[in-house]
Amino acid sequence: MTPLRFYREVVAELRKVIYPGRTELITYVVVVLVFVSVMTAIVASLDFGLTKLVLQIFG
Template sequence: MAATDTDAPARVNQPARAGGRRRTSPLRFYREVVAELRKVVYPSRTELITYVVVVLIFVSVMTAIVASLDFGLTKLVLQIFG
């Protein structure tokens, strides 16, 4: 009697991998992470200071806008319903 596809053991409870890729070992993963981090271009000190100042100014302006809108809308609601 010849073996057929129905004679093959059923593969149950084996989740399919995304894209059919196999898992890598932790050592290979670590090596790939280190290799990618070597490609990163970090900003200089002056660039970093410039970026920090820009972010702080932007956050301060946005905070002032939101606070003024909150204050103005609160006064408006109190005038209407108060």
């Protein structure tokens, strides 16, 4: 495959992409931020709880 053919195929595939509009993009960003915040809170609380438990058992 020549570099020129590769470039043409990449451009052809990029033309097929449907990019989200402004409102969709904002919605996606908010969903991701909320999800990451919730997962961070869960992991942090598990870490805190397990740390307290280990310190009570071994500490």
